Amino acid sequence: MWFHTYIAMAEDIDYTETRRTVLKGIGAATIGAGITGSATAGVNTVVSDGKRLGPVTPHDTVYQILVDRFSDGDPNNNDFSDFDSDLVDGTGEDLKLYQGGDWQGIIDRIPYLVDMGISAVWISAPNQNREERIEDEQDDGSVDVWTSYHGYHAKNYFSPHRFFGDMGDFEAMRDALHDNGIKLVVDFVSNHTSRWQNPTRNYKAEHGRLYEPDKDSNGNYVFDSDGNAVGSNLLADPHGQNADWFHNLGDPQSGDTSRFAYRYNDLASLADFNHEYSQPVSHLIDAAQFWKGKGIDGFRHDATLHMNPAFARVFKYAIDDDDGGPITHFGEFFISRPDPKYGEYASFPDRTGINNLDFEYMRAQTSVFGDFSETMTDFGQMLINTTDDYTHEHQAINFVDNHDVGRFRLTQQNDAVYNAALAAVMTVRGTPKIYYGTEQYVDPDGDSPNEGRVYMEADYQFDKSTTAYNVISKLASLRKDNLGLAYGQTFIRHDSDDVIVFERSFYDHDVVVAINRQPDQSESVPSVSTELPDGTHSDELDNLLGGGSINASGGTLDSFTLGGGEVNVWASTPTASPTTPRLGTLVSTMGSAGQTVYLYGEGLGTDVTVEFGGVEATVNDGSENHVEVVVPNAAPGEVSVTASRDGQVSNELTFTLLSGPQTQVVFHVNAETDLGENVHVVGNVPELGAWDPAEAPEAMHNPNYPEWFLPVAVPTDTQLEFKFVKIADDGTVTWESGNDRTFTSPSQRSGVGSTPTYDWRS
Numbered sequence: 001m002w003f004h005t006y007i008a009m010a011e012d013i014d015y016t017e018t019r020r021t022v023l024k025g026i027g028a029a030t031i032g033a034g035i036t037g038s039a040t041a042g043v044n045t046v047v048s049d050g051k052r053l054g055p056v057t058p059h060d061t062v063y064q065i066l067v068d069r070f071s072d073g074d075p076n077n078n079d080f081s082d083f084d085s086d087l088v089d090g091t092g093e094d095l096k097l098y099q100g101g102d103w104q105g106i107i108d109r110i111p112y113l114v115d116m117g118i119s120a121v122w123i124s125a126p127n128q129n130r131e132e133r134i135e136d137e138q139d140d141g142s143v144d145v146w147t148s149y150h151g152y153h154a155k156n157y158f159s160p161h162r163f164f165g166d167m168g169d170f171e172a173m174r175d176a177l178h179d180n181g182i183k184l185v186v187d188f189v190s191n192h193t194s195r196w197q198n199p200t201r202n203y204k205a206e207h208g209r210l211y212e213p214d215k216d217s218n219g220n221y222v223f224d225s226d227g228n229a230v231g232s233n234l235l236a237d238p239h240g241q242n243a244d245w246f247h248n249l250g251d252p253q254s255g256d257t258s259r260f261a262y263r264y265n266d267l268a269s270l271a272d273f274n275h276e277y278s279q280p281v282s283h284l285i286d287a288a289q290f291w292k293g294k295g296i297d298g299f300r301h302d303a304t305l306h307m308n309p310a311f312a313r314v315f316k317y318a319i320d321d322d323d324g325g326p327i328t329h330f331g332e333f334f335i336s337r338p339d340p341k342y343g344e345y346a347s348f349p350d351r352t353g354i355n356n357l358d359f360e361y362m363r364a365q366t367s368v369f370g371d372f373s374e375t376m377t378d379f380g381q382m383l384i385n386t387t388d389d390y391t392h393e394h395q396a397i398n399f400v401d402n403h404d405v406g407r408f409r410l411t412q413q414n415d416a417v418y419n420a421a422l423a424a425v426m427t428v429r430g431t432p433k434i435y436y437g438t439e440q441y442v443d444p445d446g447d448s449p450n451e452g453r454v455y456m457e458a459d460y461q462f463d464k465s466t467t468a469y470n471v472i473s474k475l476a477s478l479r480k481d482n483l484g485l486a487y488g489q490t491f492i493r494h495d496s497d498d499v500i501v502f503e504r505s506f507y508d509h510d511v512v513v514a515i516n517r518q519p520d521q522s523e524s525v526p527s528v529s530t531e532l533p534d535g536t537h538s539d540e541l542d543n544l545l546g547g548g549s550i551n552a553s554g555g556t557l558d559s560f561t562l563g564g565g566e567v568n569v570w571a572s573t574p575t576a577s578p579t580t581p582r583l584g585t586l587v588s589t590m591g592s593a594g595q596t597v598y599l600y601g602e603g604l605g606t607d608v609t610v611e612f613g614g615v616e617a618t619v620n621d622g623s624e625n626h627v628e629v630v631v632p633n634a635a636p637g638e639v640s641v642t643a644s645r646d647g648q649v650s651n652e653l654t655f656t657l658l659s660g661p662q663t664q665v666v667f668h669v670n671a672e673t674d675l676g677e678n679v680h681v682v683g684n685v686p687e688l689g690a691w692d693p694a695e696a697p698e699a700m701h702n703p704n705y706p707e708w709f710l711p712v713a714v715p716t717d718t719q720l721e722f723k724f725v726k727i728a729d730d731g732t733v734t735w736e737s738g739n740d741r742t743f744t745s746p747s748q749r750s751g752v753g754s755t756p757t758y759d760w761r762s
Helices: 028-033 103-108 110-115 167-179 259-264 278-292 309-321 342-352 359-370 376-389 415-425 467-481 483-487
Strands: 062-065 120-123 127-129 134-137 143-146 154-160 183-188 192-195 210-212 233-236 270-272 298-301 328-331 397-399 431-435 489-495 499-506 509-516 523-525 535-537 550-553 560-562 567-572 582-587 596-602 609-612 618-622 626-630 637-645 653-657 662-670 678-683 701-704 707-715 719-727 733-735 741-744 752-759
Touching: 103 110, 103 120, 103 167, 154 167, 154 192, 154 278, 167 183, 183 278, 259 701, 278 298, 278 309, 309 328, 309 342, 309 662, 309 707, 342 359, 359 376, 359 397, 359 415, 376 489, 376 499, 415 467, 415 509, 415 567, 431 467, 467 483, 467 567, 483 499, 483 509, 483 567, 483 582, 483 596, 499 523, 509 560, 535 567, 550 567, 582 637, 582 653, 596 637, 662 678, 662 719, 678 707, 741 752
Parallel strands: 062 120, 062 431, 120 183, 154 210, 183 298, 298 328, 397 431, 662 752
Antiparallel strands: 127 154, 134 143, 192 270, 210 233, 489 499, 499 509, 509 567, 523 560, 535 550, 582 596, 596 626, 609 637, 618 626, 637 653, 662 707, 678 719, 701 707, 719 733, 719 741
16 A cells, blocks of 8 residues: 555444444445446456466465566656656655656566565556656645555556556566566555545545546457557546545544444545445456456455455455456455454455455564564464464465565664564465565665665665575575475474474475574573474575574484574475375365366375365366366355375365355345444355354444444345344344345346345344
């Protein structure tokens, strides 16, 4: 995001004082009117080059690039005749302005990425952004001038960001990355457009407008021979045309910490899309499918905290259901630590299929390796707790810092501790992500996220000799080969205030990591248990952080002493293929019968039998470490996935089998409640809890108490049977009386259905 407001969560409860707000698109009449038809033109979503590498897996190391701030490969796209040249800096001095980085610059730096061991890059949103200047008045009367260099102010989803290059440049970058074994993940902003009101000028009208290309006589978007969109036509404006595409509720009122506030109000005055209205939903699905059709390997979804989770599930489902099968999905569910939203954060991937950037990990490592406010024992406990809390913990995207938080270097100036933090993020459960320049010890002038978005080419060398660069390189290489790092369980073998020894084990693939965070103090470690085979094991970091060899015998490691700042990584990486299949992870983790799912592990191949909930799936393609299967028509719900050969059955993975293609229905009811009670909807399909209140969707919202509403992702074209229930803080469930209610969901995935506003039946 461009910047964040920090909002704590409280469940929507029976307010004694309520906001009486008209919610555009959430009322039954408005949504009902938006069920049919698509507001957008047809687009070609077929990948023409066939070079997609596949989803990001825990074997990968992801590198995050803010395109404008990385490398300038083509000076011709730094300024344009119809652009205000005062908004271009190019020196790295004024980080509010454009600097000149582009897609050609990424191509030019591919050798740097390859030698670092990077196997996936996440880049800024590639579509056209707002280009008008942004002016913020300061308390002293001065005016700060900003630009949308970051990509988070969408203006036209079908046109490339011209400061990064044209569509030919994007495709050239994609091909160059893929040719070097690097997957491409693009940022996608589906929560909002740009700022539509200026909070520094008493919320004066500003922008927020969305545009689309020209259409031909058949209603299809027009592109030139190079794939660039032709024309730019106003599609939606929060101040005028199609204003109902946006919630238009403004920033949250002071003190409003409800779920409703951070999902439906604006985020920092950015024009918030109305995801309960079919037309913007259809447009966003078309746009995402358009970029998927360009051969990308995944999406990083912006501002998932602020999105309706029902829309998020429908959106992700539609993308994966399009040609090309499932791709990577992870998003920015922004939390602090501790945070009352933690439960919602931890369950978001299970509810939507979109994985999280692991803010819980980042916050913990900052406390442990940054300001030392927590101990290494606390760090180990966080790893165990999150492993228990995350269903697919290996797909959480771990990071030390990123574009929305201060650089880690501001917190930790000591190289030894800094390097130890990098070793940790590269070896714990999950998938590591490195923010551009972290390997060069980027040390910004201040702690704001914008000050951390340095212009790499102007201020830092692309130096392959730094210790941080080589720590990443060595451990990225080990992660590619060792299934213990990719899929292993985590065992804490020893911990103290300053030292941790943890082990990652996946059958006979094993890695032991020993870290002393104190840069100037040694500490003795007693003999500990291990899964490493007998023998002497050398440090996989080649003593880069002061490590050495260790002897394992009879399931124990010899006692040893860790010097100040020392890190050891000892590993066992077998090469022989097992006779029994072993499953590490799967992509996607959610879908319906007929969709494609990729299984990863070892001992696989096209001769394995794969079952979902005991029902055999079709295996289309496969290798030793990867198979492609089609989800069978099994009973929906949480199901186990196994692979077998010759009667030998693998371990189990969990898959959320949906009832069918997903669409949204918004449920409404008038119900008076006692303090501490919330209203839920429960019904006949698993998406509505299959009549089990404990499995029902989350509590409904009540900004206009006693009316409650909630969008829910449900199967398309299905007669839903349901009732409303009240659930108290102590778990007491009160059902409404009478017969089951019924409502038929829309037949289109982008449709949004809305029930009447029922009255609670006592």
